[in-house]
Amino acid sequence: MNFFWIIPLTVGFAEPQKVAAADTPQGRAVAFLAREVPRWSPANRCFSCHNNGDAARALYLAKHLSYPFPGKALEDTTEWLMQPEKWDHNGGEGPFNDRKLARIQFGAALTDALEWGFVKDRRASTRAAELVAELQHPDGSWQVLEERSIGSPATYGPFWATFQARRMLQQADAGKFKRALGKADQWLRKTEAKTVLDAAAVLMALADGEDDAAVKQCRHCLALIRKGEGEKGGWGPYVNSPVENFDTAAVILALARMKKQEDVVAMLRRGRAFLIARQQPDGSWTETTRPAGGDSYAQRISTTGWATLALLAVPPDQRSR
Numbered sequence: 001m002n003f004f005w006i007i008p009l010t011v012g013f014a015e016p017q018k019v020a021a022a023d024t025p026q027g028r029a030v031a032f033l034a035r036e037v038p039r040w041s042p043a044n045r046c047f048s049c050h051n052n053g054d055a056a057r058a059l060y061l062a063k064h065l066s067y068p069f070p071g072k073a074l075e076d077t078t079e080w081l082m083q084p085e086k087w088d089h090n091g092g093e094g095p096f097n098d099r100k101l102a103r104i105q106f107g108a109a110l111t112d113a114l115e116w117g118f119v120k121d122r123r124a125s126t127r128a129a130e131l132v133a134e135l136q137h138p139d140g141s142w143q144v145l146e147e148r149s150i151g152s153p154a155t156y157g158p159f160w161a162t163f164q165a166r167r168m169l170q171q172a173d174a175g176k177f178k179r180a181l182g183k184a185d186q187w188l189r190k191t192e193a194k195t196v197l198d199a200a201a202v203l204m205a206l207a208d209g210e211d212d213a214a215v216k217q218c219r220h221c222l223a224l225i226r227k228g229e230g231e232k233g234g235w236g237p238y239v240n241s242p243v244e245n246f247d248t249a250a251v252i253l254a255l256a257r258m259k260k261q262e263d264v265v266a267m268l269r270r271g272r273a274f275l276i277a278r279q280q281p282d283g284s285w286t287e288t289t290r291p292a293g294g295d296s297y298a299q300r301i302s303t304t305g306w307a308t309l310a311l312l313a314v315p316p317d318q319r320s321r
Contacts, residue, residue, distance in 0.1 A: 233270030
């Protein structure tokens with residue numbers, strides 16, 4: 001088996017080898033999420049971007065890869081995601097009832113559910129894409145938070161919001177949303193990524209781009225990521241920031257889409273080892289918050305969802321076994 005495979009977040013990648021290993025770091029993470037994801041909606045009478053968005057995305061991929069957990073863990077989430085007309089009136093309080101955030105995060109989860117075959121009817125995806133397209137800024141980006149905000153696991157910054165929105169429109173109907181996709185592509189190519197986290201989002205979006213602007217932007221972003229790596233692996237949101245679980249997971253997902261350059265493979269190996277070393281006994285990861293050191297269930301679940309996706313994206317190195 002190769003050291004890593006690339007998650008096909010867009011079409012065109014090979015089918016990954018399926019596995020069913022519960023007693024692994026990723027298996028323990030999946031088991032944790034399978035317990036937590038279905039608990040939120042019955043207890044809170046609403047659906048959340050953390051449980052039913054980011055965490056559900058990890059479970060959809062894990063189920064596709066044959067990790068064992070009860071299928072009912074995703075039943076209410078899948079039913080909810082297929083009703084985008086209800087997303088704006090979800091109930092709940094605070095940022096988890098934010099209309100822009102809900103549309104993009106639930107839309108990202110719906111995109112993954114469709115990608116992995118858990119949703120067959122594409123009409124919900126098209127409707128969700130229409131709702132997300134309405135939120136595009138004139139410059140081609142999507143802004144969930146204030147423009148200068150770095151974002152966090154459960155609240156996307158502009159680069160990650162734009163990547164996820166673009167991916168959603170592309171999967172739903174590239175022809176119908178051609179103009180919006182073109183504007184997003186231009187923004188991603190021309191807007192300088194100044195942070196490690198933003199650089200990871202740009203790599204996710206442009207890794208396949210062969211035009212000069214995309215190649216130049218990816219080269220710049222990869223340089224930021226190289227410069228920002230911690231001494232023992234891992235990344236923070238900025239080049240000189242302390243390493244964080246969420247930012248490390250985001251970078252791993254981005255690097256997994258790059259060509260197998262020797263230093264990229266080494267960074268992936270170190271990043272994976274970093275996440276495994278920071279995993280909690282229950283399978284979760286301590287939440288990444290802005291500012292650091294906060295206490296947040298929402299950010300903990302989202303951080304764990306991102307970390308799980310990263311471990312699933314980069315299987316163990318056979319040579320280290």
